[in-house]
Amino acid sequence: MTAADQKPRSLKNASVNLRDLTILIADPGTFMRRVVYGMLRGFGANRILEAGDAAGVLSALMQQKVDILILDAKLPPQDGLAVTQAIRRNVDNENRTLPILIMTSDAQQLTIREARDSGASMVVAKPMSPTTLYDRLVWIAFDRRQFIDCPTYFGPDRRFKIEGYPTGVGRRASDKSIEVSDATEPNLEQDDIDSLFQAARAGQNE
Amino acid sequence: MKNKLPPNVRVFAVKTRFQEMAQRPGGVPRDIAIQQAETGIESFKTEFVDWVGRELQDLTQALRKVEGDQAEKAQIDEIHQRCRQLRDTGTTMGLALLTFIADNLCRVLEAVQSGASYDTEVIECHINALFLAKQDAYRNIRPDQVPEMTSGLHRMLERANRSLPDKTG
Numbered sequence: 001m002t003a004a005d006q007k008p009r010s011l012k013n014a015s016v017n018l019r020d021l022t023i024l025i026a027d028p029g030t031f032m033r034r035v036v037y038g039m040l041r042g043f044g045a046n047r048i049l050e051a052g053d054a055a056g057v058l059s060a061l062m063q064q065k066v067d068i069l070i071l072d073a074k075l076p077p078q079d080g081l082a083v084t085q086a087i088r089r090n091v092d093n094e095n096r097t098l099p100i101l102i103m104t105s106d107a108q109q110l111t112i113r114e115a116r117d118s119g120a121s122m123v124v125a126k127p128m129s130p131t132t133l134y135d136r137l138v139w140i141a142f143d144r145r146q147f148i149d150c151p152t153y154f155g156p157d158r159r160f161k162i163e164g165y166p167t168g169v170g171r172r173a174s175d176k177s178i179e180v181s182d183a184t185e186p187n188l189e190q191d192d193i194d195s196l197f198q199a200a201r202a203g204q205n206e
Numbered sequence: 207m208k209n210k211l212p213p214n215v216r217v218f219a220v221k222t223r224f225q226e227m228a229q230r231p232g233g234v235p236r237d238i239a240i241q242q243a244e245t246g247i248e249s250f251k252t253e254f255v256d257w258v259g260r261e262l263q264d265l266t267q268a269l270r271k272v273e274g275d276q277a278e279k280a281q282i283d284e285i286h287q288r289c290r291q292l293r294d295t296g297t298t299m300g301l302a303l304l305t306f307i308a309d310n311l312c313r314v315l316e317a318v319q320s321g322a323s324y325d326t327e328v329i330e331c332h333i334n335a336l337f338l339a340k341q342d343a344y345r346n347i348r349p350d351q352v353p354e355m356t357s358g359l360h361r362m363l364e365r366a367n368r369s370l371p372d373k374t375g
Contacts (some may be wrong), residue, residue, distance in 0.1 A: 035298050036249055149216040
């Protein structure tokens with residue numbers, strides 16, 4: 001059994017070992033890159049690359065094996081989501097399944113959905129704290145989602161929302177373990193419930 | 207019953223090198239890692255203030271390129287990008303007032319991008335406030351400690367939003 005096969009009981013206090021992993025930070029802001037660099041160094045990372053635009057990202061990916069890409073959603077000239085899509089859709093790219101963490105200042109539902117549809121592994125809202133970034137990295141490290149390859153999409157399975165965020169990662173103590181949406185239909189009347197049970201019991205007795 | 211996949215859909219497991227390596231024992235424990243990162247960020251503060259100074263100069267230069275009230279999309283995009291950077295890094299670096307002003311200016315620029323008129327006075331007012339917030343005396347001040355400034359900037363934002371084209375008609 002390898003270390004990667006060991007699943008921690010809870011990710012709340014899980015640690016990640018970033019030593020010797022090549023991490024590429026791509027953000028147009030020099031100081032934002034500096035901040036993320038500083039955080040990663042604090043986490044123990046020792047191989048950190050930087051890029052300020054899409055060309056820099058693609059060039060870095062061609063020159064070496066990158067282990068994780070931390071990418072701004074608004075990376076010029078198009079945007080980080082287009083870069084994500086380009087990485088995922090290129091069948092000749094050995095970095096095709098690379099974990100991609102999208103940073104966005106605009107954490108609206110539409111942006112999150114677009115990031116997910118582009119093939120991002122995870123999204124983190126800016127401004128971010130060291131705790132948030134660390135938790136996202138833990139999440140990606142222990143993420144067991146499969147990849148989907150179909151004519152319209154290549155990337156991590158997008159149907160993970162139903163399971164919620166892994167226990168303990170980035171959640172508030174007051175959060176529910178499962179998000180419950182509003183009722184879309186009227187509740188059943190007691191008579192309806194009784195008749196359903198009667199039918200079920202009748203079925204059992206047959 | 208298990209759903210049958212269409213023939214052109216492939217589902218497969220991926221164990222990336224990141225996952226293999228990140229789960230190795232011997233990493234920096236979570237609490238220490240976060241603490242080290244926070245200490246690292248704290249040490250950037252002086253550097254950050256210098257960077258903000260340079261960014262504000264660049265922002266001023268970018269604004270000078272806008273002739274009168276006729277801003278081109280590319281110019282607004284550039285100014286907006288610089289503002290976003292100020293806002294995003296400002297929060298992480300703990301400069302609350304600067305972050306508030308940059309955020310307000312981002313909202314003004316978003317209104318302009320949505321069709322509101324480009325009002326030089328509104329933009330300049332924010333830039334002056336940013337220069338003020340960068341100064342030593344204002345660096346550790348929260349927005350609620352300068353209510354006149356914050357309400358003034360809110361009014362500026364409302365002014366920008368009022369000039370948005372009416373989409374109901």
